[in-house]
Amino acid sequence: xxxxxxxxxxxxxxxxxxxxxxxxxHRVSEVVERPGxxxxxxxxxxxxxxxxxxxxxxxxGPTGEVLREALASTPGPVVDAxxxxxxxxxxxxxxxxxxxxxxxxxxxxxxxxxxxxxxxFLDRYDALVPGASAVALCGSLPPGVPVGxxxxxVRTARSAGVPVLLDTSGEPLRRGVAARPDIIKPNAxxxxxLTGSHEPLRATQDARRRGAGAVVASLGAQGLLALTxxxxxxxxxxxxxxxxxxxxxxxxxxxxxxxxxDQLPWPDRLIRAVALSAATVRSPAAGDFDRAAYExxxxxxxxxxxx
Amino acid sequence: xxxxxxxxxxxxxxxxxxxxxxxxxHRVSEVVERPGxxxxxxxxxxxxxxxxxxxxxxxxGPTGEVLREALASTPGPVVDAxxxxxxxxxxxxxxxxxxxxxxxxxxxxxxxxxxxxxxxFLDRYDALVPGASAVALCGSLPPGVPVGxxxxxVRTARSAGVPVLLDTSGEPLRRGVAARPDIIKPNAxxxxxLTGSHEPLRATQDARRRGAGAVVASLGAQGLLALTxxxxxxxxxxxxxxxxxxxxxxxxxxxxxxxxxDQLPWPDRLIRAVALSAATVRSPAAGDFDRAAYExxxxxxxxxxxx
Numbered sequence: 320x321x322x323x324x325x326x327x328x329x330x331x332x333x334x335x336x337x338x339x340x341x342x343x344x345h346r347v348s349e350v351v352e353r354p355g356x357x358x359x360x361x362x363x364x365x366x367x368x369x370x371x372x373x374x375x376x377x378x379x380g381p382t383g384e385v386l387r388e389a390l391a392s393t394p395g396p397v398v399d400a401x402x403x404x405x406x407x408x409x410x411x412x413x414x415x416x417x418x419x420x421x422x423x424x425x426x427x428x429x430x431x432x433x434x435x436x437x438x439x440f441l442d443r444y445d446a447l448v449p450g451a452s453a454v455a456l457c458g459s460l461p462p463g464v465p466v467g468x469x470x471x472x473v474r475t476a477r478s479a480g481v482p483v484l485l486d487t488s489g490e491p492l493r494r495g496v497a498a499r500p501d502i503i504k505p506n507a508x509x510x511x512x513l514t515g516s517h518e519p520l521r522a523t524q525d526a527r528r529r530g531a532g533a534v535v536a537s538l539g540a541q542g543l544l545a546l547t548x549x550x551x552x553x554x555x556x557x558x559x560x561x562x563x564x565x566x567x568x569x570x571x572x573x574x575x576x577x578x579x580x581d582q583l584p585w586p587d588r589l590i591r592a593v594a595l596s597a598a599t600v601r602s603p604a605a606g607d608f609d610r611a612a613y614e615x616x617x618x619x620x621x622x623x624x625x626x
Numbered sequence: 627x628x629x630x631x632x633x634x635x636x637x638x639x640x641x642x643x644x645x646x647x648x649x650x651x652h653r654v655s656e657v658v659e660r661p662g663x664x665x666x667x668x669x670x671x672x673x674x675x676x677x678x679x680x681x682x683x684x685x686x687g688p689t690g691e692v693l694r695e696a697l698a699s700t701p702g703p704v705v706d707a708x709x710x711x712x713x714x715x716x717x718x719x720x721x722x723x724x725x726x727x728x729x730x731x732x733x734x735x736x737x738x739x740x741x742x743x744x745x746x747f748l749d750r751y752d753a754l755v756p757g758a759s760a761v762a763l764c765g766s767l768p769p770g771v772p773v774g775x776x777x778x779x780v781r782t783a784r785s786a787g788v789p790v791l792l793d794t795s796g797e798p799l800r801r802g803v804a805a806r807p808d809i810i811k812p813n814a815x816x817x818x819x820l821t822g823s824h825e826p827l828r829a830t831q832d833a834r835r836r837g838a839g840a841v842v843a844s845l846g847a848q849g850l851l852a853l854t855x856x857x858x859x860x861x862x863x864x865x866x867x868x869x870x871x872x873x874x875x876x877x878x879x880x881x882x883x884x885x886x887x888d889q890l891p892w893p894d895r896l897i898r899a900v901a902l903s904a905a906t907v908r909s910p911a912a913g914d915f916d917r918a919a920y921e922x923x924x925x926x927x928x929x930x931x932x933x
Contacts, residue, residue: 424651
């Protein structure tokens with residue numbers, strides 16, 4: 320079982336409007352709701368690849384109920400181990416402009432987590448980790464969760480000998496890296512914020528020095544740059560993808576974990592991650608991917624040694 | 627009891643962001659949720675004025691539950707006679723830009739109402755109308771409700787001898803007016819759409835000819851222009867109000883009904899409507915008004931014969 324942790328789950332709402340103009344009133348022509356949060360997307364992709372997945376984190380309020388009901392009807396073996404909390408799960412609103420195709424994002428901060436709720440989560444996590452073959456820690460922290468939360472969760476997984484991947488940003492990433500996670504998967508902005516360097520290879524090296532076992536930087540159309548104990552590679556899709564990039568990074572995380580569990584060598588894990596990521600851009604929603612495109616892309620991703 | 631009808635109730639959500647920019651990602655710093663829809667705002671103001679109010683229309687899904695729970699905790703005697711429906715009550719999102727103070731509005735269309743649900747509503751309405759001293763029909767129609775719905779509801783009220791006010795727009799207004807409601811309260815845009823004329827006095831005369839007993843046009847800072855069987859007046863606040871105009875028109879509707887029930891002559895009804903409307907602009911939320919400002923404004927609104 321792969322354990323994905325999403326402390327700040329979300330009800331992802333997508334609105335279509337003809338043209339978004341500040342200060343105007345807009346009629347929303349289409350409303351789509353989906354369970355969201357990075358770890359939820361990762362879980363959905365892993366389940367679609369045939370892995371057993373358990374999802375933990377927090378869910379609360381009417382939005383949390385909607386999220387859990389939708390998760391229950393998701394195809395694939397995703398076990399819901401979310402903890403109920405008194406606050407309400409946040410909403411994210413993606414407003415798609417039909418004229419330009421642009422998306423404008425509005426993200427609620429998330430529920431206030433009480434110290435008692437955080438304590439209950441730590442107990443739940445401690446109980447789940449020994450049964451996991453890998454752990455993914457994904458996304459932002461809701462208010463009330465200590466900023467060193469991920470460092471704590473990384474240490475628990477390492478003590479249990481379970482490989483742990485961390486995908487977050489800002490101070491939670493900085494603290495988490497110092498606890499020596501097996502893999503981190505920052506994007507270019509997150510990597511620059513962590514290291515102060517906008518040069519990906521230099522920044523990736525710096526991130527490894529800070530404690531990460533492997534650093535896999537997701538660089539958009541330039542694919543992945545990976546510095547690992549086995550070597551360093553660039554994995555690049557055959558052509559830039561056009562579509563909805565939301566969730567592409569989450570699919571890369573799912574690919575890395577899937578390849579780890581299948582005991583693939585690093586270059587093949589990267590191929591899987593890049594192919595999934597590109598196939599997700601072709602799909603309209605985060606956490607979904609175009610399976611035909613994925614299978615075709617597996618043969619088309621190029622991996623070269625990074626120098 | 628005053629009966630207010632809100633077929634397309636809403637969960638009104640207000641987001642504060644630092645500065646809304648299309649195609650960017652925004653962290654929402656504050657989230658406020660309130661029961662909404664024009665007839666809900668009217669009911670809240672009437673209740674605050676001491677009138678007994680019954681609220682009917684549709685509510686469904688998780689958003690409908692949140693709306694009904696919030697209504698139950700609203701101070702004042704608002705009786706919830708909303709009908710449950712299979713679809714979910716719509717959300718409206720008002721995004722307040724902290725830099726400019728501007729508001730950008732995103733309105734979901736509302737739940738699909740089935741023919742059976744509409745039939746059940748008509749039975750409920752027929753049962754409620756004879757016990758009402760006035761009826762207010764407010765706002766847009768959710769999908770599935772026939773475009774002639776308000777005409778139908780106006781006729782039922784008139785047959786029962788209960789005064790009926792209609793506050794809607796577009797084709798539902800055009801059809802509703804032909805059924806001869808006692809009062810309509812269009813704003814300048816709605817009046818122009820109904821009559822084809824942008825000249826308020828001419829348009830108001832035309833709207834009366836189409837069937838409305840009285841036409842009270844709300845003209846923003848220029849106050850109200852009323853053409854009634856008793857005479858024609860302009861009622862103007864002492865100075866333009868600065869604040870949040872959302873719900874000002876709904877408060878004017880509440881003022882007109884309140885004055886009707888208190889058997890005030892038309893000029894005094896208009897004073898009440900303008901004072902409530904202006905006091906609502908000073909209040910941060912639709913359906914609320916600044917009571918001290920309201921009482922002061924009652925002595926300051928000027929009413930003159932419209933020529």
